[in-house]
Amino acid sequence: MAAADPLVVVDDLNIVYRVFGSRADRGTAATAFLRILRRQHRPSVREVHAIRGVSFVANRGDAVGVIGRNGSGKSTLLRAIAGLLPPESGAVYTTGHASLLGVNAALLDDLTGERNVVVCGLAMGMTPREVKERYQGIVDFSGVGDFINLPMNAYSTGMGSRLRFAIASARSHDVLLIDEALVTGDAEFRVKSRQRIEELRAQAGTVFIVAHSMAQIEETCNCVIWLEKGKIVQAGDDVPGIIDAYLAATGGQPLNRGNAKN
Amino acid sequence: MWAAAARLWLPPRPGRGSPAGRPRSAGPPVPHRLAAVSEPTRVKGARTLSGPGDGPAVPSSPAAQGLLPDEPLTELAARHGLTPSSARPGPVIYLKQLWQRRHFVLAFATARNIAMYSEARLGQVWQILTPLLNAAVYFLIFGVILDTRRGVPNFIAFLVTGIFIFNFTQRSFIIASRVINDTRELIRALHFPRACLPLGYIVIELQQMLISMVVLIVIVLATGEPITWYWLMVLPAIALQTLFNVGVGFILARIGAGVEDVSQLIPFIVRTWMYASGVMFFIPALSTLYLHAKLSYLMQINPAAVYIALVRNSLLTSLRHTVAGYRPYNRQLCAAGLHQQAHGVLHPALLNSCHLVVGNSSLWLYGVGWAIAAIVIGYLFFWQAEVTYGRG
Numbered sequence: 001m002a003a004a005d006p007l008v009v010v011d012d013l014n015i016v017y018r019v020f021g022s023r024a025d026r027g028t029a030a031t032a033f034l035r036i037l038r039r040q041h042r043p044s045v046r047e048v049h050a051i052r053g054v055s056f057v058a059n060r061g062d063a064v065g066v067i068g069r070n071g072s073g074k075s076t077l078l079r080a081i082a083g084l085l086p087p088e089s090g091a092v093y094t095t096g097h098a099s100l101l102g103v104n105a106a107l108l109d110d111l112t113g114e115r116n117v118v119v120c121g122l123a124m125g126m127t128p129r130e131v132k133e134r135y136q137g138i139v140d141f142s143g144v145g146d147f148i149n150l151p152m153n154a155y156s157t158g159m160g161s162r163l164r165f166a167i168a169s170a171r172s173h174d175v176l177l178i179d180e181a182l183v184t185g186d187a188e189f190r191v192k193s194r195q196r197i198e199e200l201r202a203q204a205g206t207v208f209i210v211a212h213s214m215a216q217i218e219e220t221c222n223c224v225i226w227l228e229k230g231k232i233v234q235a236g237d238d239v240p241g242i243i244d245a246y247l248a249a250t251g252g253q254p255l256n257r258g259n260a261k262n
Numbered sequence: 263m264w265a266a267a268a269r270l271w272l273p274p275r276p277g278r279g280s281p282a283g284r285p286r287s288a289g290p291p292v293p294h295r296l297a298a299v300s301e302p303t304r305v306k307g308a309r310t311l312s313g314p315g316d317g318p319a320v321p322s323s324p325a326a327q328g329l330l331p332d333e334p335l336t337e338l339a340a341r342h343g344l345t346p347s348s349a350r351p352g353p354v355i356y357l358k359q360l361w362q363r364r365h366f367v368l369a370f371a372t373a374r375n376i377a378m379y380s381e382a383r384l385g386q387v388w389q390i391l392t393p394l395l396n397a398a399v400y401f402l403i404f405g406v407i408l409d410t411r412r413g414v415p416n417f418i419a420f421l422v423t424g425i426f427i428f429n430f431t432q433r434s435f436i437i438a439s440r441v442i443n444d445t446r447e448l449i450r451a452l453h454f455p456r457a458c459l460p461l462g463y464i465v466i467e468l469q470q471m472l473i474s475m476v477v478l479i480v481i482v483l484a485t486g487e488p489i490t491w492y493w494l495m496v497l498p499a500i501a502l503q504t505l506f507n508v509g510v511g512f513i514l515a516r517i518g519a520g521v522e523d524v525s526q527l528i529p530f531i532v533r534t535w536m537y538a539s540g541v542m543f544f545i546p547a548l549s550t551l552y553l554h555a556k557l558s559y560l561m562q563i564n565p566a567a568v569y570i571a572l573v574r575n576s577l578l579t580s581l582r583h584t585v586a587g588y589r590p591y592n593r594q595l596c597a598a599g600l601h602q603q604a605h606g607v608l609h610p611a612l613l614n615s616c617h618l619v620v621g622n623s624s625l626w627l628y629g630v631g632w633a634i635a636a637i638v639i640g641y642l643f644f645w646q647a648e649v650t651y652g653r654g
Contacts, residue, residue: 005342006338006339006342006344007344008344009335009338009339009342009344010335011334011335011336011339012335033523033526033527033530035523036523036527055335057335057338079450080347080348081347082347082453083346083347083348083349083453083649084348084449084450085348086348086649086650087348091336091339091346092346092347092348093335093336093339093340093344093345093346093347094344094345094347095342095343095344095345098347098453099452099453100450100451100452101451108373108374108377108448110377110380111373111376111377115369115373115376118369118373119366119369119370119373120451120452122363122365122366122369122370123363123366123370123448123452123454123458124452124453124454125362125363125454127365128365151377151380164451
């Protein structure tokens with residue numbers, strides 16, 4: 001049974017990261033030199049214990065929604081799964097590469113969309129030939145049209161995230177992590193991206209989605225993890241149940257599912 | 263099929279109107295394996311999208327069995343061939359991965375190089391203007407005002423070679439110490455060997471350097487140097503220098519990623535280094551060093567001085583013929599030459615009868631040695647911290 005095929009195993013994960021507080025104290029070369037001479041530490045380093053003992057298993061073909069308040073550790077969890085944050089203790093086991101797609105993952109903002117497609121495709125490990133073959137497909141999917149020849153900093157937020165999603169999903173990933181990257185797309189793109197996520201799941205990958213839109217989670221995901229202050233409050237494949245509990249706990253409006261379901 | 267194991271597990275209450283504000287942070291941490299509980303509610307059929315093989319009742323399902331406390335998650339992961347996501351590949355595999363991304367390194371470098379001047383009105387012209395202006399400024403200060411041309415027959419070409427070659431190392435170091443912080447977003451977005459980034463940035467500097475080499479060759483020809491076969495030796499010299507820059511660049515990239523202060527300090531250090539490397543003077547001709555052969559030796563074998571000297575000796579025939587050791591050693595001639603030189607009169611025919619302090623062949627040996635040492639140590643040092651680069 002394919003279901004017994006775990007793709008992501010998170011084992012008692014703890015993540016602590018250090019934040020260099022305000023950028024204001026960056027100072028000049030001279031003050032930096034003085035600080036080293038005096039053996040002072042940077043005044044503004046803070047440690048944040050973002051994930052506290054999270055464990056779960058996700059199988060091939062799962063689309064996992066991660067919900068929680070701002071600062072509950074959702075994005076950190078995704079970054080840990082992607083292997084971008086080394087765990088303080090515990091471990092994340094996965095196969096192949098996990099690709100993280102974030103809303104603020106500015107790729108190379110001062111370059112044209114065209115070059116971003118090429119450079120990022122190569123960075124993901126495609127050969128120049130593969131990039132050439134898939135280039136048109138990526139551009140068509142993103143729907144940015146003529147803007148592909150303009151620098152990405154001229155894009156609207158929605159266009160940028162569409163292109164990023166198009167690039168990241170061009171390659172089949174074992175694990176694709178989507179961090180609020182689909183929020184800014186318009187209705188048409190949401191449909192397209194949902195289809196693409198379905199395709200990725202059908203290719204027996206696992207997709208993780210962080211979103212604040214409960215409706216989007218419910219229509220895309222088959223399991224949900226509810227995080228609060230770095231710990232799992234509830235997790236499971238009873239998606240509407242957990243979403244309702246979450247909405248009730250956070251004082252949100254209950255989701256109006258109406259009769260539209262099924 | 264999917265199951266959750268949480269330290270703090272609360273029985274999910276499906277349906278609307280579940281109790282709000284449950285105590286979520288109560289209770290001491292429980293070892294996760296004891297808390298690994300499969301969802302009792304999954305039979306309620308609440309899945310919106312059924313995964314492949316939606317099993318019947320959970321307690322009897324093999325998938326749920328796999329998550330029962332008697333199997334530690336580490337073993338489950340090992341059984342399915344899963345590896346830690348932040349694991350670091352071995353140095354050889356890492357090298358292979360790096361080789362696979364060679365197209366990325368080149369595309370990244372080219373794209374950055376184009377973007378660098380895209381805001382300037384003169385655009386790519388700056389690639390040639392920058393080295394020219396640099397050369398002009400240094401010539402004004404050191405050639406005209408301070409007049410450090412002692413012992414050098416063709417000072418303009420000598421100076422410009424030194425500046426361009428040193429500039430390559432200088433810029434490589436400064437940019438490498440910043441590379442991880444500058445490209446943090448890319449690091450967080452995509453998975454690739456991080457060594458691609460310092461490599462890409464140094465490839466940019468190499469491209470700029472090759473453009474300045476064209477300018478340099480025009481200047482060298484204009485100042486009356488002949489074209490000789492020796493010129494070809496410039497290529498291995500620059501190749502060695504590039505290896506050295508990449509190696510040290512790796513080291514600086516790792517240090518700079520952890521301590522941002524380093525990138526502020528590097529310009530100071532590099533500038534000091536420039537004055538010790540004979541960019542604007544000829545170290546063997548420095549009168550203050552005549553009695554300190556060891557110090558002169560140390561200055562001449564420092565990597566920057568080595569690569570500068572290699573390129574100069576290849577390009578500048580006039581300098582090559584002046585260098586000590588060009589003719590067989592002759593004590594009297596040499597002493598006469600040094601005496602005259604101390605009084606500011608350059609006499610190549612006498613000076614080249616002196617013993618060489620560091621000859622051309624030892625320069626090549628040092629050049630190779632520095633390059634290999636830097637690239638091996640730098641590569642291993644950078645690779646060691648591979649998984650930490652996106653952090654913070």
